Structures are given as structure tokens and as C-alpha cells.
Amino acid sequence: MLTIYGRPNSSNVQLVMWTVHELGLANERLDYGYGHASPRTPDFLAMNPMGLVPVLRDGNMLMFESGAILRYLGAAYGDETFWPKDPKLRGPLDTWAEWGKLTFAPAVGGIFQARVRTAPERQDPAVIARAEAALPPLAHILDERLDGRDWIGGDDFTFADIAVGHQLHRYHEMDWDRPDLPNLSAYYARLRTRPAYRDHAMVSYAALTGID
Numbered sequence: 001m002l003t004i005y006g007r008p009n010s011s012n013v014q015l016v017m018w019t020v021h022e023l024g025l026a027n028e029r030l031d032y033g034y035g036h037a038s039p040r041t042p043d044f045l046a047m048n049p050m051g052l053v054p055v056l057r058d059g060n061m062l063m064f065e066s067g068a069i070l071r072y073l074g075a076a077y078g079d080e081t082f083w084p085k086d087p088k089l090r091g092p093l094d095t096w097a098e099w100g101k102l103t104f105a106p107a108v109g110g111i112f113q114a115r116v117r118t119a120p121e122r123q124d125p126a127v128i129a130r131a132e133a134a135l136p137p138l139a140h141i142l143d144e145r146l147d148g149r150d151w152i153g154g155d156d157f158t159f160a161d162i163a164v165g166h167q168l169h170r171y172h173e174m175d176w177d178r179p180d181l182p183n184l185s186a187y188y189a190r191l192r193t194r195p196a197y198r199d200h201a202m203v204s205y206a207a208l209t210g211i212d
């Protein structure tokens, strides 16, 4: 039994919960983080000194950092398609997983922070404009990657789709000037056919609106 500590409206918790359910793993999720139990108590800090969610417990093992958790779950429980053992097959997928987590997700997060989390009276048009300028070039890169491919790697759904796709709900739901990108739209439609995505990555962020 896996235990995941983290609130369901955290995008990083969503990444982990989507993975766990995509792989069909027995789990329990405990509500920690903003609006829930504090992740800054000594007990929680002993699990993650950053005081952030998600944290994963698998038996006696503890992990934080959602990207590392995704890779652990893939290596421990994924099949050859989801997590290829051959480094030459996994390397290109991991390239996109890293890009999704370290480049694309922060750019989505920039708009999310500026437009959603920041209360209207504290929103700064210059910050919003900068955030909205940063994302379209990355979305075009993703759209090109998806040209002729159903999934990030090609024909099969893999861990890379989770690292890239977990932010696409916010990408499509936020009120911003989204570019018209047909491959990306079709990819998002494909993601939405997956029950684990619908249940764990398409979570309302209403409770985060205007909190900063």
C-alpha cells in the first residue's frame, strides 16, 4: 500500500496520483498542504525538509519531489511500455519528461500564479504579460512534437505523458490568450479519455483562486 501525502488540487500531487492510478496501485492519499494539515510540523519536515507536498511512502521508504516519485513508480511498478528498461529507449522519453516538469510546467505555473492565485487587486499587468509571453513558444514546441504522434513517445502512453500532461488541464482551463494548436488540442482530448487523468489531474483549482 502506497501512502501519498498531499492535497488533490496541487499539480505536483496530481502528477503522483495520476501515476499511481494509471499503474493501478493500491494507495491512500492524506490531505496535507494549503487548506489542510500543515506540512511544516516537525513530523512532516522529517519526511520532507522542504515542507512541501507531495510525499510518497512505500513501505519503509519515503520520497519527495514529484518528478523523482514518477520515475520511482515507473521503475518499480511500470511495465516495459510505460517505463522502458533500455536506457536508449527511455532516454528520449526522459528528455520530454524533464522538459515537461522543468520547462513547460513552470511556464503554465507562471500564468496560474499571476492570473489565478494572485487576488485581482494585487494582479500586476506586467507580470501577467510576461507570463503569457513565455508559454506560447513552449506550447508550439509541444504541438510540433505531437505532430503525427498520439503520445509524447509515439504510439504508446508512457511516464513522459504524465510529466508533460499533468499541467494541461490548467493550461486549458485558465483564462488566458491560448494559441490555437491542433496537435496539442487533440492530445488533451486523448488525455481526457483516460479515467485516471480525469479523476486525478483534472481537479478543480477553485480553492486556490485569489489566495496570494
Ligand SMILES: N[C@@H](CCC(=O)N[C@@H](CS)C(=O)NCC(=O)O)C(=O)O
Pocket: 010, 011, 012, 013, 032, 033, 034, 039, 051, 052, 053, 054, 064, 065, 066, 067
Ligand atoms: N519540486 C517539488 C515542488 C513541490 C511543491 O511546490 N508543492 C506545493 C504544491 S504544488 C506545496 O507544497 N505548497 C505548499 C502547501 O500546499 O502547503 C515537487 O515537484 O514535488
